[in-house]
Amino acid sequence: MKVLNAWAVVLLSLLIFTACNEDDEEPVNTREAEGTGKASIYLTDAPVDNQEISAVFISITGVEAKGPEGWINLSNFDEPVSIDLLSYQNGESFLLTEEQIAAGTYTEVRLNLNIQENGGTTDAQGSYIQFKDGSKKVLYTPGGEQTGYKAIGGFIVPENGSASITLDFDVRKALVAAGKEDKYLLKPAIRLVANGDAGTIEGKLSGTEAFNRVVAFVYQNGAFSESEMDAPTQGNVRFANAISSSMVDQNQEFTLAYLNTGTYDVYFAMFDEQGEFLNLLGSYSNVKVGAQAKANISIKLNELL
Known part of the structure; x- marks a missing residue:
């Protein structure tokens, strides 16, 4: 009986060990799928005032998001992704990245740019403006290489x-x-829009x-004021509080996309031909989106009113 009991103990131990090994050998991709969802990040833009500008290129080296686990890397590109923002207007967008990430609520997305920091010594010239005459101007941003280009707004990645999600630039x-320096800065002017909650x-x-x-x-209903048409101070623009804008095309049509419900x-x-403001033609109110x-x-x- 003692021999049988000993064998029983050995057999039981083997069964337990085998069961544990089966758990340990669970496929990695199955584990990773638990508690995650897919996030797709798009880019779009609105037109610029300066009619001499033909393209605005930004060079993106990576994408981060702030969510339930703090800041995480969504993508670090092997080669910087160069995008002409002016090519994506009137509802057109560019798919920047698509990643599986932890499910939950996210509040910010940050683009890491290959861009010259104003006053810095690096030679980052991946981001620049191109003019109709073929000339180019390097873009600068204060602290851009250290902090990235942030877009703030909430979105949920379901399990x-x-x-x-669309990052809506307003390059305008x-x-x-930058005055006498003949330099262009790229300050933060970007909205984060959850596409499922937005309309056109x-x-x-x-x-x-x-x-x-x-x-x-x-504009948000009732948010416009006459001061929006005032001559802008240095570094600002007319219609500064507009959520977005769209040029009326040759067919007299326009598209205002990625607007939150409201x-x-x-x-x-x-x-005029140079992009200088002439006058306000009027408005159309109470459009429900x-x-x-x-x-x-x-x-x-x-x-028009």
């Missing part, structure tokens, strides 16, 4: 689900001509075919 506000205004403004340039500026007012301004929906408006110039 075993996915979230699409971001570009700052698509419209047509008839009667503007004879004008050089008309821009539609979108009620908006659209203001139309006329500019729903999540993942399009609000279509069609108006005539003489109907």
Whole structure:
């Protein structure tokens, strides 16, 4: 009996050891899938005021996000990703990265840029402006290489689900001509939009075919004031509090994309060939935007308020 008991103990030990080994050999990808979801990060932009600018390139070396585990790396690119922001307007966007990350609530996304720090000594020239005459100007940013280019706003990555997020640049506000130094700075002017909670205004403004340039500026309902048209101080722009903007094209159409659900007012301004503000044409108020929906408006110039 003692021999049998000893064998029973050995057999039981082997069974326990085997069971433990089976747990330890669980596939790594299965474990990683628990408590995670997919995040897709897109980039888009709005038009610039300066009509001599043909392209605005930024060079991105990595993407980070701040969420339930603090700051995490989403992507570190082997080679910097160079993007002309002006190529992605009117609802067009560029897929920057798509990653599996921890599920939960995120509050910030940070782009690490290959860009010259203002006053620094590095030779980072991956980010620059290109003009219609073919010339280029290197872009500078204060502290850009150390802190990155942050976009603040909330989004949720659901467990075993996915979230699409758009970083909406406003290069019109971001570009700052640094006076006598003949230098351009790229200050933070970017919105973080959860695509599932956002919609679009698509419209047509008839009667503007004879004008050089008309821009539609979108504001939260009631947020516009007459001071928006004042001559800007150094480093600022007119219509500074507009959420976004869109140029009315040759078909007299415009698109204001990636707007959070809510009620908006659209203001139309006329500019000359050089992009200098001439006057305000009027506005169209109380446009309701729903999540993942399009609000279509069609108006005539003489109907503007």
